[in-house]
Structures are given as C-alpha cells and as structure tokens.
Amino acid sequence: xxxxxxxxxxxxxxxxxxxxxxxxxxxxxxxxxxxxxxxxxxxxxxxxxxxxxxxxxxxxxxxxxxxxxxxxxxxxx
Numbered sequence: 001x002x003x004x005x006x007x008x009x010x011x012x013x014x015x016x017x018x019x020x021x022x023x024x025x026x027x028x029x030x031x032x033x034x035x036x037x038x039x040x041x042x043x044x045x046x047x048x049x050x051x052x053x054x055x056x057x058x059x060x061x062x063x064x065x066x067x068x069x070x071x072x073x074x075x076x077x
Contacts, residue, residue: 025071032067036060 006014037044044060047053 021075025068025075028071029064029068033064036063 044056048057048060
C-alpha cells in the first residue's frame with residue numbers, strides 16, 4: 001500500500017507552490033551573489049580560479065551557504 005503525504009487532489013497545487021518558491025529562492029540567491037561580487041574591490045572569479053586563493057573560496061562558500069540557510073528559513077516561514 002502506498003501512502004502519500006499529500007492527497008492526489010492537492011498534488012498540483014503543492015507542486016506549483018514548490019516550484020514558485022524554488023525559483024524565488026534561486027533568484028534571491030543569484031542577486032545576493034551579484035551584490036557580493038559588486039561589493040568586493042577585486043574579481044572573485046579571478047582570485048579563486050587564476051590565483052588559487054583557497055581562503056577566499058572558503059569564505060565565499062561559507063557566505064553563500066549562510067545566505068541559502070537564511071533564504072530557506074524565510075521561505076519555509
């Protein structure tokens with residue numbers, strides 16, 4: 001026997017809502033990354049790719065994870 005968390009009648013509504021929140025979260029995440037690139041006085045891409053700046057890569061990764069957690073908490077309510 002298959003048990004569903006959502007009734008089949010509500011499945012389309014749940015899928016559309018989920019898709020809207022995913023798109024909203026990705027847009028906010030992309031905007032926050034663009035703001036991060038504009039705020040820094042150097043090219044993040046050049047520093048990480050060409051100069052092999054591991055510390056900057058870890059810092060940017062940690063900032064993006066923290067932004068993602070904040071967005072997820074805000075969307076989930």
